[in-house]
Amino acid sequence: MSVCLDAISKAYEHSTIFEGLSLQVNEREFLCLLGPSGCGKTTLLRIIAGFEGIHAGRVLYNDREITDSSPGARNFSMVFQGYTLFPHMSVSKNISYGLECRKFAREEIRRRTGEMLDLVHLSGFGDRYPSQLSGGQQQRVALARALAVKPDVLLMDEAFSALDAQVRVELRSELRRMQKMLGVTTIMVTHDREEAMELADRVAILNKGCIEQISTPKDLYFRPANTFVADFVGEMNYIQLRYDANHGLSLDGQHFTVSTEVGKEAATVFAIRPEDIEISMLQDDGVNVFEVVVLDVAFMGAFTRIVATFPDKQTVVLTLGRQHFAIEAGDHMSIRIPPEFIQVVPPIH
Helix, strand or coil, X not given: CCEEEEEEEEEECCEEEEEEEEEEECCCCEEEEECCCCCCHHHHHHHHHCCCCCCEEEEEECCEECCCCCHHHCCEEEECCCCCCCCCCCHHHHHHHHHHHCCCCHHHHHHHHHHHHHHCCXXXXXXXXXXXXXXXXXXXXXXXXXXHXXXXXXXXXXXXXXXXXXXXXXXXXXXXXXHHHHCCEEEEEECCHHHHHHHCCEEEEEECCEEEEEECHHHHHHCCCCHHHHHHCCCCEEECCEEECCCEEEECCEECCCCCCCCCCCCCCEEECHHHCXXXXXXXXXXXXXXXXXXXXXXXXCCEEEEEECCCCCEEEEEECHHHCCCCCCCEEEEECCHHHCEECCCCC
């Protein structure tokens, strides 16, 4: 075990943030806290760091309670959205600052600072000042400073959100490489689904102070615990089916087949991802073939996003590859909904 939150509760004067929340982060794991603004993910990170207290429960590190320990006593490093570099210090001085505060030997400081510059690919930048660096380079320095002190846990709060999209992608790749190489337990707050799915060993989906589901990115995508999770990790179609004890499931008066693993309960929410819907070239080429009318077509580069409607006015979104770029709004086409890709997603309570 590494970090454990045991039934913690946190409240402010007029609102409850958490009530009995528990979370375990394993040693060497990369965990992302993902959720909308105001769901409590930053407060949770600050509780782990020791910047926020709790009203009930315990915070533990390796089975040792640290609930009342100061931030400095936890040996956790934190990287913020704002780079928080010292503008009057060089890059090397910024990186070595934590080492100097911890009274490391001078030679160890020099060696460790050089290692960190190499790690974040900023060798040769040690004498520069933050104002002479790009945003991405400044965040690399902030990351190097956090890692220099060999923290037990690395905490990151929306660390890449202020950067340009391409720089974010580059830094995500670098962060994952460094985390795996160093084996440091990492907890990252983000509202960016792609960031969480790319970086994390596990993702905790937060909603209104509760963890809706915590699992691997693949498990969240293919086996979401409820509709909130399903929608938060990717676009989802929900298909309203009628159920008749004699004729089974139907869509717009046409029989609808689901896989035997899915079941046919009347209260079930049936769902399918846009990329799992297929174009059908023949009207009778299999089960779950329906004619739809195209409402909107959006060219997205590598694929086309299409919004279409069934005769009963339900809409469906599908994404198609290059061979279907000629489809236009107003076209009629046949689609197939493969039974094997239909998911059962419980509604959120």
